[in-house]
Amino acid sequence: MDNTLLVEGRECGKCEACCVELTIQDPELLKLPGVKCQHLSKKHGCTVYENRPKTCRDYYCMWRFMPNLDENWRPDLKGIMIRRAYNGIPKGYEGKIALNFEVIGKKSVIHDMDFIEVLGGFIVNGFPCFLSIGKPRRQTSLVFLNNKILHLIQNRNLDGLKATLTDALKHSAKNVGKKMYIEDGEII
Known part of the structure; x- marks a missing residue:
């Protein structure tokens, strides 16, 4: 950027x-x-x-580009690192900035109302959004959220939204990539 x-x-x-x-x-x-x-x-x-x-x-993580997010959204404080996503963007979202909300702290952050409101705002405004959680030495698995939670946001179904976010995070954790390592000066 x-x-x-x-x-x-x-x-x-x-x-x-x-x-x-x-x-x-x-x-x-x-x-x-x-x-x-x-x-x-x-x-x-x-x-x-x-x-x-x-x-x-x-x-720079995306927090550095987002004036609407306050200091509490600094990744080490919030437990969420917002990064650009470049792969796996579904049809209809091409050409838009895709965001991955990667949980790097406590998993409970996904039930935080501030997180839900920010995520919901991006989704309602048409930004393709993903959720992920990393594991050391493994490629993260991003879960596309828009089609899973847009109707829950629009219907203000907070319980359904929290349950769906929990399921998405579990799916990301369960589907991380193979273990990565460094060999002959390359990441494999």
Whole structure:
């Protein structure tokens, strides 16, 4: 995304979610999903921050682009990392920004009214939305939500919505990809 669209004055602060959650395959750095980056120090953050790989310099989670989300939506605080989704976008949603709401904290966040309202707003406005939960060293399984919950949102069926989100999260956890590993300088 265009970095000129970043929310003015918003910084990552102490959030290090991308340093753990992302898969990075860069000539300067290989990192598996859900595994702490080798350059991440508990006390000092990124130990190579000034000289970090281009992939790291160029990456921003979607929270950095969304002025309607407050500081409580910073991934390490909310327990949700919003990322762009590029694959598995159903027909009728092509050309729209697709969002993956990846649970990186407590699973109960999906029943939080703030989360439900934000997710519902994106779905009602036609953004293709996914839910996922990661497991270390495994590719996440994204569950497309729009067709599962749009009618529940429109009918204000909160119990049905929470149950469907719970089922979607369980499906994502159950269907993670095969274990990934690094071999000969590549992620396999």
